[in-house]
Amino acid sequence: MEDTLLIDAAERYVKGEMTPEERTYFEEIRKNNPELDQSVVEHIFFLNQLEKFGDTRNFKHNLNEVVSKLTDEGFISKAPLKGKARLVYMWNRSKRTIAVAASIAGIVSLVSILVFSTYNKSKEPNTQLLVQKVNETYAKQQQIEHKIDKLDAESKKKTEPVAPEKPKFEDARFRATGFLIDNVNNFIVTNAHVVKEAKHQLIVENSKGEQFLAEAAYVNSANDLAIIKIVDKEFKKLNPIPYTIRKTNAKLGEQIFMLGFPKQEIVYGEGYISAKNGFDMDTIYCQLSVSANEGNSGSPVINKNGELLGIITSRETNTEGVVFAIKSPNIYNAVEEVKKMKNYEAIKITAAPALKGADRVTQIEKVQDYVFMIKGN
Amino acid sequence: MEGLAREDKDAIERIYRDNYNMIQSMVLNNSGSTDDAADIFQETMIVLFEKSKSPDFELNCHLKTYIYSVSRRLWLKKLQQMQRFTRQPEDLEQTVPVEEEIEMHEKRQSDFSMMETAMSKIGEPCKSLLEAYYIQKKQMQQIAADFGYTNADNAKTQKYKCLVRLKKLFFAQYKNGQ
Numbered sequence: 001m002e003d004t005l006l007i008d009a010a011e012r013y014v015k016g017e018m019t020p021e022e023r024t025y026f027e028e029i030r031k032n033n034p035e036l037d038q039s040v041v042e043h044i045f046f047l048n049q050l051e052k053f054g055d056t057r058n059f060k061h062n063l064n065e066v067v068s069k070l071t072d073e074g075f076i077s078k079a080p081l082k083g084k085a086r087l088v089y090m091w092n093r094s095k096r097t098i099a100v101a102a103s104i105a106g107i108v109s110l111v112s113i114l115v116f117s118t119y120n121k122s123k124e125p126n127t128q129l130l131v132q133k134v135n136e137t138y139a140k141q142q143q144i145e146h147k148i149d150k151l152d153a154e155s156k157k158k159t160e161p162v163a164p165e166k167p168k169f170e171d172a173r174f175r176a177t178g179f180l181i182d183n184v185n186n187f188i189v190t191n192a193h194v195v196k197e198a199k200h201q202l203i204v205e206n207s208k209g210e211q212f213l214a215e216a217a218y219v220n221s222a223n224d225l226a227i228i229k230i231v232d233k234e235f236k237k238l239n240p241i242p243y244t245i246r247k248t249n250a251k252l253g254e255q256i257f258m259l260g261f262p263k264q265e266i267v268y269g270e271g272y273i274s275a276k277n278g279f280d281m282d283t284i285y286c287q288l289s290v291s292a293n294e295g296n297s298g299s300p301v302i303n304k305n306g307e308l309l310g311i312i313t314s315r316e317t318n319t320e321g322v323v324f325a326i327k328s329p330n331i332y333n334a335v336e337e338v339k340k341m342k343n344y345e346a347i348k349i350t351a352a353p354a355l356k357g358a359d360r361v362t363q364i365e366k367v368q369d370y371v372f373m374i375k376g377n
Numbered sequence: 378m379e380g381l382a383r384e385d386k387d388a389i390e391r392i393y394r395d396n397y398n399m400i401q402s403m404v405l406n407n408s409g410s411t412d413d414a415a416d417i418f419q420e421t422m423i424v425l426f427e428k429s430k431s432p433d434f435e436l437n438c439h440l441k442t443y444i445y446s447v448s449r450r451l452w453l454k455k456l457q458q459m460q461r462f463t464r465q466p467e468d469l470e471q472t473v474p475v476e477e478e479i480e481m482h483e484k485r486q487s488d489f490s491m492m493e494t495a496m497s498k499i500g501e502p503c504k505s506l507l508e509a510y511y512i513q514k515k516q517m518q519q520i521a522a523d524f525g526y527t528n529a530d531n532a533k534t535q536k537y538k539c540l541v542r543l544k545k546l547f548f549a550q551y552k553n554g555q
Contacts (some may be wrong), residue, residue, distance in 0.1 A: 051491040054512030
């Protein structure tokens, strides 16, 4: 059978224009000739594609008509896109991105922020449902726990009217990391972009899962550094900080480890300093080769002698394992700034070299109490 | 919904009027602009349309809930693509799982753009000829008259040649994309 005829036949077959005899005959040929059958299947598939294409195009056309009608009516607001207004508009639209990019001094296609770990975000759609369900159960569980708490509280009220009610924190909207630099006044260092996410409450959570209220003391978007203070009275002061904060820049090739909260529990990671400067030769940052994920923002980068070398901030999006950290001397500059502020004058880096010579497991054990999950909403 | 399947403009308008504000505020509250909202809603409408076309379609939740779920998912995807990891706030609205639809929609979108590219490459009069026959579903005689062919058979031969070219272009992309 010739190709033209075949296509013709296939089209008539699909449209149901064949007589029953023709149909049987056509099906018979297809059965006996796999190659021919293949081209028929292919052609039918193609016709379907063509049909869908037409449908979608028509629909889009109609849609656009409705949209422009509604826009004319003012029901749908479109930002004006002319002259100066357009610039302002573009600015407004991408303010956040630009701010972030500028703060890491790389405007091109590069940097992503590692703050937010979403609880139900998953790249594989097939795991998505499961996660959501877990969330649902979790939410239910929380509700139940909440109710039990309430009942408890009520019964306690009856028996002993004291029981001060602990403030209930609302659900967190993001998760990141921070670490203590002053165990007397409870100051924590993290990224500015983390603190900015907290519109209502800033909460820190220790490795035991206890949550404490904190407030932002210092937020510097230019170098993406922030210092926050735990203001919760429930927070018990910790022993002196086991790591020191290095005053000089990290050296190329130094082995490092980090602790952070890319998930609900603390996660350990290892790597090395791979370049002295950050993206586009930004001198505020150094480059690490380590695996960091969303939620790692604010993680401390520590070397084998217990010297803190940097703060994880961002990673390159199109290259695996290229991570940028703010160099540690910036912390000293920030602390100097905080000292000038009212109410925060007392800030003092209280660090002791207590990790030197210890094996890694011991080091982690000592450090993890000083690394906090930063949450908020 | 039925109106949508029939490509009824009034139906589209009604859905817009009933749901647009909800989606706009969802997008605006989650670091989007009014233009983003318009785009997202348009895409949602296309998903809805595709869905309404499939024979086994059944909406077992409120249309509003469905629209919200689809838009929300699309917007999340877009945010992810922009490499911002802002967490979607706790849902105030109820949502239903729409993963399958979104995946389907993406597939169809890519098919659509492949066909669009292929169509734009075959040139005239091929493009109009094929559109007239396969999309507008005109009769061959009518097409022959419109395009000035002396008879329907000539038009048919021409159509066949065009179709082979289009098919080639389309499948070349299709196989690359797979």
